[in-house]
Amino acid sequence: MTKKDLGIAFNLVSRQKINGLNSEEKLNFILKEVKNGKILVLEQGLTPMEQTSLIERTMKEIEHDTFIGVEMEGYSEDSSSFLQKLFGKVKRPRMTLIGPANLLKMIKKDNDMIQTKIIPGSGAE
Amino acid sequence: MGIFRRGRLSVILQKIFGKKHAKIGIYGPPNVGKTTLANRILRDWTGDIMGSVSEIPHETRRAKWKKDVRVENGSSSLLMDIVDTPGISTKVDFKEFMNTWGLTKEEAKKRAKEATEGVIESIKWLEDIDGVLLVMDATQDPFTQVNVTILGNLEARNLPVLIAANKIDMEDSSPATLKSAFPQHPVVPISALTGYNSDTLYSTMIKHFGKKRKKKWR
Numbered sequence A: 001m002t003k004k005d006l007g008i009a010f011n012l013v014s015r016q017k018i019n020g021l022n023s024e025e026k027l028n029f030i031l032k033e034v035k036n037g038k039i040l041v042l043e044q045g046l047t048p049m050e051q052t053s054l055i056e057r058t059m060k061e062i063e064h065d066t067f068i069g070v071e072m073e074g075y076s077e078d079s080s081s082f083l084q085k086l087f088g089k090v091k092r093p094r095m096t097l098i099g100p101a102n103l104l105k106m107i108k109k110d111n112d113m114i115q116t117k118i119i120p121g122s123g124a125e
Numbered sequence B: 001m002g003i004f005r006r007g008r009l010s011v012i013l014q015k016i017f018g019k020k021h022a023k024i025g026i027y028g029p030p031n032v033g034k035t036t037l038a039n040r041i042l043r044d045w046t047g048d049i050m051g052s053v054s055e056i057p058h059e060t061r062r063a064k065w066k067k068d069v070r071v072e073n074g075s076s077s078l079l080m081d082i083v084d085t086p087g088i089s090t091k092v093d094f095k096e097f098m099n100t101w102g103l104t105k106e107e108a109k110k111r112a113k114e115a116t117e118g119v120i121e122s123i124k125w126l127e128d129i130d131g132v133l134l135v136m137d138a139t140q141d142p143f144t145q146v147n148v149t150i151l152g153n154l155e156a157r158n159l160p161v162l163i164a165a166n167k168i169d170m171e172d173s174s175p176a177t178l179k180s181a182f183p184q185h186p187v188v189p190i191s192a193l194t195g196y197n198s199d200t201l202y203s204t205m206i207k208h209f210g211k212k213r214k215k216k217w218r
Helices: A015-019 A023-035 A048-061 A082-086 B006-017 B034-045 B094-099 B105-128 B145-157 B175-181 B198-209
Strands: A010-013 A039-042 A070-074 A096-100 A104-109 A114-118 B021-027 B064-073 B076-084 B131-137 B161-166 B187-189
Touching: A023 A039, A023 A048, A023 A096, A048 A070, A048 B105, A048 B145, A070 A104, A070 A114, A070 B145, A096 A104, A096 A114, B021 B034, B021 B105, B021 B198, B034 B064, B034 B076, B034 B131, B034 B161, B034 B198, B064 B198, B076 B198, B094 B105, B105 B145, B131 B145, B131 B198, B145 B161, B161 B175, B161 B198, B175 B187, B187 B198
Parallel strands: A010 A039, B021 B076, B021 B131, B131 B161, B161 B187
Antiparallel strands: A039 A096, A070 A096, A104 A114, B064 B076
16 A cells, blocks of 8 residues: 555644744745645634735745645635724634645635545645 | 925825826736736727737736726726736646647646746736736636635735626626625626626726725735
């Protein structure tokens, strides 16, 4: 049995882990894991600026035969209430799923649910 | 006397009445009709076109721009620099160009490489624009991550966004879905191909991009 046959790594990453990293460290961590074939569920996702940086970094790291990019699905930030805006409360990114594009495919996404499909055979242990 | 100098006066007028010249980026995922829309705008207002279009994704792989495009609606007008950006995506697979579109391996790899550079260029342009015409395909699911990411990014920068719900000439289009998905932004259903509803698009552009706003710097 090969390593790939053993299964696909699906890692839940806690809010504390993500909060303990700066933006650069978050992107390094995510890209390293995803390039290793792992699917990550971030309890707290990335800000829109970090998502944009992740796309930019991903494009720089694409290699035709080994890494074609990422599949990233999440919801936009929680909207702030009037009082939260008044007191400058920062909006928090919500749960986000990120994985290698050759392994994770988005099927359908709406306001209530994100449906994805995992294509076996190319993930990490 | 000082305040009547030409430059100073125009700054004061702009502060009072809003923008009269704006750099507008046409953004969106690949194959939603960005260049078709850019061509439509330029053809209507300058008689020119922006670039070639194709069914194959990532046809536009370098940003193109046209300066001083004046769009008018009755007594109001807006002078714009229009930037047609390459489609933004989170992945580029050269095999898709081969298997779906029949490109040779060499052509597909070249296109894929240029497409990744195009995405980077599009993102860099976000630093340098005053507003975005975000083109979405009204026949597709609106909640793609690219749409959500671009909108989140622009909202964080406090840049005005106008959503063009394109391809409404197609039978399975649903601009109402786009409107309900992004109620915080104006959505104008259009067909860049046929020109349907372009008058409404132009008047909304003048109104929306002409407003004065404070840009957030990040």
